[in-house]
Amino acid sequence: MDNSNDIIIEAWNTVLFEKFCRFKHLLVDGLSQHSDAAFEQCIHPQGSRVLDVGCGFGDSTLRIAKRVGSSGEAIGVDCAENFVRAAQAEARKQDVQNARFFVGDVQWGDLRGPYDHAFARFGTMFFEMPGAAMRNIRKALNPGGTFLQIVWRQREDNPWLHDAELRVKEIVPVISHEETDQVHCGPGPFSMSGPDMVSTMLRGAGFERITFERFDCDICIGRDLDDAIEFAMALGPAGEIIRLAGQEGETRKPQVVAALKKAFAEFARPDGVWAPSSTWFISATNPG
Numbered sequence: 001m002d003n004s005n006d007i008i009i010e011a012w013n014t015v016l017f018e019k020f021c022r023f024k025h026l027l028v029d030g031l032s033q034h035s036d037a038a039f040e041q042c043i044h045p046q047g048s049r050v051l052d053v054g055c056g057f058g059d060s061t062l063r064i065a066k067r068v069g070s071s072g073e074a075i076g077v078d079c080a081e082n083f084v085r086a087a088q089a090e091a092r093k094q095d096v097q098n099a100r101f102f103v104g105d106v107q108w109g110d111l112r113g114p115y116d117h118a119f120a121r122f123g124t125m126f127f128e129m130p131g132a133a134m135r136n137i138r139k140a141l142n143p144g145g146t147f148l149q150i151v152w153r154q155r156e157d158n159p160w161l162h163d164a165e166l167r168v169k170e171i172v173p174v175i176s177h178e179e180t181d182q183v184h185c186g187p188g189p190f191s192m193s194g195p196d197m198v199s200t201m202l203r204g205a206g207f208e209r210i211t212f213e214r215f216d217c218d219i220c221i222g223r224d225l226d227d228a229i230e231f232a233m234a235l236g237p238a239g240e241i242i243r244l245a246g247q248e249g250e251t252r253k254p255q256v257v258a259a260l261k262k263a264f265a266e267f268a269r270p271d272g273v274w275a276p277s278s279t280w281f282i283s284a285t286n287p288g
Contacts, residue, residue: 005079005105005128012080012126015243019234020056021086026231028059030219034150034279035060035121037215039067041281042148047071048116051140053106053133053149054078054123058087058099064119065091065099076101077111078123107132113140120149125191134205143288147207151192153214153278160221160228160267160275161189164238167259171252175244188237198282207284215281218274221267228273229260 020027044050046069052061055076065074076099078084084101091099104111107129118137127133137147155162192198195212202210222228232238233256242249242256267275 005107008126008128009079009105012078013082016235017080017082019239020083023231023235024057026220026222026227028057030221031122032059033217033219034215034277035063037217038121038148038150038281039063042117042119042283044068044072044117044119049073049114050075051111051113051115051118051137052076052123053118053120053137054126055087055101056083056123058083058090058101060119060121061087061099061101062091062094062096065096068098070098072098074099075112075115077104077106079103079105106136108136111136111140114142114145115140116142116145118145118147120147122150122152122189124149125151125189130192131201131204134202134207138206138286141286143286145286146283147286148281148283149192150279150281151198152189153280154193155190157216157276157278158190160219160232160264160277161236161238163263164232164236164260165241167263168233168238168241168256171255171259172241172245172249174241188240192282193280195280198280202282202284206286208287209283209285211283213281213283214278216276216278219277220272221264221275222273225261225264225268225273228264228267229257232260232264233257 044064044067048068050064052064055061055078058076061074061076076087081103084103087101107127118141152158199210222231233242264273267273
């Protein structure tokens with residue numbers, strides 16, 4: 001494993017894992033709308049062997065395992081051991097026999113292929129070396145194997161993240177990753193939002209038949225306004241700014257709460273806080 005990635009892996013294994021557990025009700029149920037739509041067009045035939053990249057809690061892996069049937073297999077990989085343990089526990093709880101999980105750095109590690117297909121729901125935006133990860137994924141695929149990844153589109157079409165980031169930047173001093181020795185998440189949720197850059201990267205990795213399909217939907221970002229504000233202050237670009245600012249970020253939280261309450265008010269509904277979101281479904285094929 002490349003040592004330059006250790007800081008990011010530590011973040012996902014500690015502070016980010018704890019926050020993801022805290023907001024699992026939003027991260028799993030809310031974001032699943034995007035994978036639900038992707039699975040409608042993604043063919044994982046019975047008997048297929050499928051890799052789930054950046055599997056997190058394993059909910060996508062378990063769904064894939066059920067799609068491919070007992071003669072197939074779904075393999076989830078994540079850099080964070082704590083996520084893998086949580087996924088394994090969920091597989092045992094649901095008694096899904098054909099799901100497996102392992103800890104690995106997708107950029108450089110052995111992905112235990114070959115696979116017929118690979119899938120990633122928001123699992124590719126935080127790679128320090130995304131080109132290396134794309135090459136490694138392609139090499140783990142059989143000839144003709146496909147890779148479908150879901151990534152966030154541009155900031156402006158994801159106001160639940162971007163508006164929160166802008167409001168926080170007006171209040172909290174921004175500290176870059178280079179200015180602190182604190183662990184951090186990596187490049188960030190919008191690092192794969194540019195089709196030209198990503199298609200060039202995938203072609204450089206050896207993929208062909210690369211397509212981008214836009215998908216938009218409202219997602220639940222909080223059971224109520226308070227939940228949505230806590231979510232924004234914990235995760236995403238806004239949460240990262242507050243955390244890296246340390247004591248200064250903590251001190252200015254009351255101002256942040258007031259600003260986010262105004263920013264999110266238009267998204268509040270009787271059944272929760274629902275904001276627009278926009279993703280790319282990016283598909284590519286390994287020519288062999």
